[in-house]
Amino acid sequence: MYGLSCQQGKLAHRIRDMQQLPYVVVTNPHINEVYDLYYNAFDTFRKVKDIKTLDDNDRFCKTIRSTLKAHLTVIPKLAMGILQSNGLMDAAELDKFMNTILRSRISRRVIAEQHLALTDTFHAHWFSPGAKLSESEFIGEVFLKCVGKDVVSRCANAVREILQRAYGPDVTLPEIRIDGHLDANFPYILSHLEYIIGELLRNSVQAVAEKHQRRADKATHPDKPPPPIEVTICESQQHVIIRISDQGGGIPRENLPYLWSFSKGPASDKILANFGKVPKMAATMQELQVEDHEHRSSGSGSGSHGQSSHASAREGGEIGQDVNSSLASLSSRPPNLRLGMGLPLSRVYAEYWAGSLALHSLEGYGVDAFLQISKLGNKNEQLTTRASMDAV
Amino acid sequence: MRRTIARPLRFMPRAVQRFNCGPRASSTLHHLKDASVAHHRPQTHHHRDRDHERRRPESDVVPHLARQPLHPLSLADLVKHGRPPLGAEALLASARFTLSLLPIRLAHRIQALRNLPYIVVSNPNISKIYNNYQASLSTLLPWQGRTISNLEDEIRFTEVLAELVQTHTDTIPILARGFLECRKYISPAEVTRFLDEHLRARIGTRLVAEQHIALHFSSTPHFDPAASPTPCPEHPSYIGVIDTALRPASTVDSCGGFVADICELNYGVRPQWIVDGEPDTTFAFVPMHLEYIITELLKNAFRATVENGMSREPVVITIAPEPPEVKPPQQQGQVHLKPPKESRGAFDRDAIAPLDDNAPGVTIRIRDRGGGIGSDVLPHIWSYSFTTFSESDDVPGGSWGSDDALSVISAANNGSSSIAGLGYGLPLSRAYAEYFGGGIAVQSLHGWGTDVYLRLKGVGKIE
Numbered sequence: 001m002y003g004l005s006c007q008q009g010k011l012a013h014r015i016r017d018m019q020q021l022p023y024v025v026v027t028n029p030h031i032n033e034v035y036d037l038y039y040n041a042f043d044t045f046r047k048v049k050d051i052k053t054l055d056d057n058d059r060f061c062k063t064i065r066s067t068l069k070a071h072l073t074v075i076p077k078l079a080m081g082i083l084q085s086n087g088l089m090d091a092a093e094l095d096k097f098m099n100t101i102l103r104s105r106i107s108r109r110v111i112a113e114q115h116l117a118l119t120d121t122f123h124a125h126w127f128s129p130g131a132k133l134s135e136s137e138f139i140g141e142v143f144l145k146c147v148g149k150d151v152v153s154r155c156a157n158a159v160r161e162i163l164q165r166a167y168g169p170d171v172t173l174p175e176i177r178i179d180g181h182l183d184a185n186f187p188y189i190l191s192h193l194e195y196i197i198g199e200l201l202r203n204s205v206q207a208v209a210e211k212h213q214r215r216a217d218k219a220t221h222p223d224k225p226p227p228p229i230e231v232t233i234c235e236s237q238q239h240v241i242i243r244i245s246d247q248g249g250g251i252p253r254e255n256l257p258y259l260w261s262f263s264k265g266p267a268s269d270k271i272l273a274n275f276g277k278v279p280k281m282a283a284t285m286q287e288l289q290v291e292d293h294e295h296r297s298s299g300s301g302s303g304s305h306g307q308s309s310h311a312s313a314r315e316g317g318e319i320g321q322d323v324n325s326s327l328a329s330l331s332s333r334p335p336n337l338r339l340g341m342g343l344p345l346s347r348v349y350a351e352y353w354a355g356s357l358a359l360h361s362l363e364g365y366g367v368d369a370f371l372q373i374s375k376l377g378n379k380n381e382q383l384t385t386r387a388s389m390d391a392v
Numbered sequence: 393m394r395r396t397i398a399r400p401l402r403f404m405p406r407a408v409q410r411f412n413c414g415p416r417a418s419s420t421l422h423h424l425k426d427a428s429v430a431h432h433r434p435q436t437h438h439h440r441d442r443d444h445e446r447r448r449p450e451s452d453v454v455p456h457l458a459r460q461p462l463h464p465l466s467l468a469d470l471v472k473h474g475r476p477p478l479g480a481e482a483l484l485a486s487a488r489f490t491l492s493l494l495p496i497r498l499a500h501r502i503q504a505l506r507n508l509p510y511i512v513v514s515n516p517n518i519s520k521i522y523n524n525y526q527a528s529l530s531t532l533l534p535w536q537g538r539t540i541s542n543l544e545d546e547i548r549f550t551e552v553l554a555e556l557v558q559t560h561t562d563t564i565p566i567l568a569r570g571f572l573e574c575r576k577y578i579s580p581a582e583v584t585r586f587l588d589e590h591l592r593a594r595i596g597t598r599l600v601a602e603q604h605i606a607l608h609f610s611s612t613p614h615f616d617p618a619a620s621p622t623p624c625p626e627h628p629s630y631i632g633v634i635d636t637a638l639r640p641a642s643t644v645d646s647c648g649g650f651v652a653d654i655c656e657l658n659y660g661v662r663p664q665w666i667v668d669g670e671p672d673t674t675f676a677f678v679p680m681h682l683e684y685i686i687t688e689l690l691k692n693a694f695r696a697t698v699e700n701g702m703s704r705e706p707v708v709i710t711i712a713p714e715p716p717e718v719k720p721p722q723q724q725g726q727v728h729l730k731p732p733k734e735s736r737g738a739f740d741r742d743a744i745a746p747l748d749d750n751a752p753g754v755t756i757r758i759r760d761r762g763g764g765i766g767s768d769v770l771p772h773i774w775s776y777s778f779t780t781f782s783e784s785d786d787v788p789g790g791s792w793g794s795d796d797a798l799s800v801i802s803a804a805n806n807g808s809s810s811i812a813g814l815g816y817g818l819p820l821s822r823a824y825a826e827y828f829g830g831g832i833a834v835q836s837l838h839g840w841g842t843d844v845y846l847r848l849k850g851v852g853k854i855e
Binding site: 180181234235239250358362364365366370 | 669712713714757767835837839840
């Protein structure tokens with residue numbers, strides 16, 4: 001019931017937000033599609049009566065699942081809509097709208113997915129009410145114990161593989177070294193963490209590889225390796241900080257003002273063109289279903305529908321293979337298609353869980369990224385921040 | 393290396409009255425009682441210099457001067473008179489230019505001080521600084537009506553400038569002490585606001601004065617760099633106090649050596665450091681400023697490293713020159729990039745615009761394994777140290793709550809100013825960095841170490 005009322009309330013608010021945006025923005029085809037999606041979702045949830053029986057709950061879960069699926073493409077659609085709205089509305093206002101809607105979306109989806117996972121656990125053959133679950137099992141999807149070093153390694157491998165495939169065998173990719181407090185662990189939503197770290201590592205690896213290709217002494221020293229990327233994990237009582245330090249040349253000055261914004265100013269057109277080229281960006285339900293079927297028959301991941309994302313993640317499955325994650329299609333895109341979303345989107349996720357994402361650029365040299373993760377669930381849980389996030 | 397030149401007669405600041413406006417004064421009445429006692433002390437004729445100033449409005453020029461706008465100083469102004477050695481005419485032009493700026497700058501400072509609470513400016517230390525400014529202004533006023541058109545005048549004017557620089561050398565520690573004593577009467581926020589503005593203004597004023605002095609001593613008519621009271625290096629890459637070919641790696645190595653010496657004296661351990669990136673980078677900057685900043689940042693890094701037991705881990709300093717010839721970002725959309733709030737000082741109109749907005753600058757990253765900065769301390773690193781001082785009574789003689797033998801000793805050794813040891817290092821370094829359009833950002837990995845990013849904008853291409 002809590003889940004239901006949350007969905008209804010939050011959806012209503014977002015629809016209101018969208019209704020307040022300038023006419024010219026909401027009549028953009030992408031934004032308009034999102035508006036329709038939200039409206040339909042609201043309508044659907046509105047019609048759900050009280051949930052009193054297990055059957056009621058199953059029906060509710062079906063509704064949630066189909067809504068989640070339909071809304072997989074909301075993020076890229078919104079992003080495209082915003083890019084196309086360049087100049088039609090104040091960029092800062094657009095960012096504010098985007099941040100609000102994304103934060104709200106995170107909470108709705110987390111609540112929804114949590115409910116689905118709880119239901120699944122309840123129905124699992126090995127589950128009996130009142131039984132104690134060990135720490136390695138988990139209740140629902142939400143907070144999984146993440147070991148920093150493992151997550152970073154997995155992401156590093158996935159990123160290198162995607163990029164190597166895209167660049168071809170002649171391009172040498174930098175090594176990714178991990179040091180610091182290697183045992184650090186903390187609870188987090190794995191898909192979020194993997195997205196953020198994946199984006200940061202991708203940015204770094206791409207920058208270093210491409211800078212290395214352009215180096216002056218390429219002809220005379222063809223075998224010189226590119227400078228490694230150094231990841232440092234640091235754990236303190238309240239935080240875990242992951243620093244990713246590269247020598248990729250830094251962020252060009254002209255990009256700096258738009259780094260954290262969904263608006264990209266003069267580069268908007270180019271980025272929009274890239275969106276169009278990414279497979280599954282403008283995915284319809286049809287395409288996703290076909291993809292889903294292919295994915296399951298290829299044998300990676302396992303278990304039932306609702307569990308596949310967890311299982312594949314838990315077993316160290318490949319990132320980007322999980323088509324039920326809305327972040328998956330973004331993570332598996334080839335490197336030449338720069339969407340400009342990675343940083344602002346990562347920051348929304350980082351900040352949602354009372355953390356932060358900061359970047360320091362040494363222009364001409366490289367970039368240091370700092371992901372700060374709050375160790376939620378301990379006594380010091382930052383209740384105020386979380387409360388204000390959830391209020392959206 | 394400080395030589396004196398003939399000093400003209402001038403008013404000496406009054407000796408401070410001996411009433412107490414520090415913590416032992418339990419009520420303002422008590423203070424007033426002392427004040428009335430002070431009134432009856434034997435007076436001298438120089439009313440303007442008494443701590444209990446009773447200004448005579450009709451002869452007070454400050455409001456008039458302070459109403460005039462501050463000339464937005466550009467570095468072009470400082471170097472427009474040409475490369476040394478300047479000939480007589482150029483030197484005179486420089487003198488006239490300097491004269492046109494200084495009285496107004498001083499008047500603005502006096503005005504700002506006057507706007508502090510009465511009880512604060514009555515503090516002997518603050519009052520001393522206030523008097524210094526008034527005295528300096530009074531030495532410049534006689535020059536205002538005249539045009540400096542011959543070398544004799546120019547020599548005397550330069551002496552006045554040297555006097556000014558000398559008098560105000562210890563402004564910061566004295567102000568610091570004063571504000572510390574007055575912490576009950578003024579909020580930390582107000583002090584920070586005042587100091588941010590004051591210290592930035594001070595940088596500019598000293599720069600203008602020292603520039604002319606250096607140009608004077610390197611000029612054709614007076615060539616004698618060794619006699620200059622302020623640094624006047626005899627090197628073709630210098631224009632006054634600006635070194636057009638400053639190599640930050642060299643600054644790092646010399647400051648590093650100095651700070652490491654002190655560590656060795658204090659802790660028995662000598663921290664290591666590595667300079668990587670592009671050590672041979674050079675750019676145009678004011679060496680004195682860079683030395684101050686680097687010394688402060690290295691002090692923090694070295695001390696943290698040693699105290700964290702990691703002295704075998706070198707501090708890594710990366711020098712990253714900005715690529716040249718980059719077009720400035722087109723400010724089309726309404727999205728403006730600002731550095732994060734907590735790393736930005738109260739930077740305002742008093743900055744010197746770099747000669748050339750595209751002047752290649754340098755970013756210097758200082759990375760240490762000193763254990764990082766705790767989240768309870770982090771919000772305060774940009775504050776002036778008095779805020780961390782405890783509420784207990786009197787200010788002890790030497791170390792001011794900054795339990796920092798390192799700083800005290802370095803202050804003693806550092807001939808120029810005893811700025812060190814106040815906990816002013818970071819905010820002041822930031823003021824210097826921001827003055828030419830750069831900045832400092834601090835990123836802590838609590839439990840591991842700290843990264844400090846020093847962005848310096850070059851002072852420009854000088855043909």
